[in-house]
Amino acid sequence: MNHSAFLQYCMAKPGAEQSQKNRWNANQVKVGGVMFAMVDPSEGRLAVSVKTSCEQARRLRNEYREIVPSQNLNKAHWSTLYLDGSLNDSLVYKLVDGSYQLALGRLPENSLQEL
Known part of the structure; x- marks a missing residue:
């Protein structure tokens, strides 16, 4: 997978919008103004960030060395x-x-209904 394929998958989600976070030189993907993914080219490797529960984050980081806390x-x-x-x-x-x-x-209920 590459950044382009990752962004394409994210942008296929209902209501997904892409924005640039200039401070980090990163592409954020949001739904209703809430971020759910970020592509960060400054890592030096192909890197993306996603949100999980605390428990899932700990489990994934223990299982995969390619998954680390986001900077x-x-x-x-x-x-x-x-x-x-x-x-x-x-x-x-x-x-x-x-x-x-x-x-x-x-998201508030009215925003969900719009999606």
């Missing part, structure tokens, strides 16, 4: 995934789906 985000919830071929694409897609669902859970 610029809440380290308890946000994990950076290195997309250099070691992680299975299906795992990355599953984590994006979960992160998207967490973002939806933070």
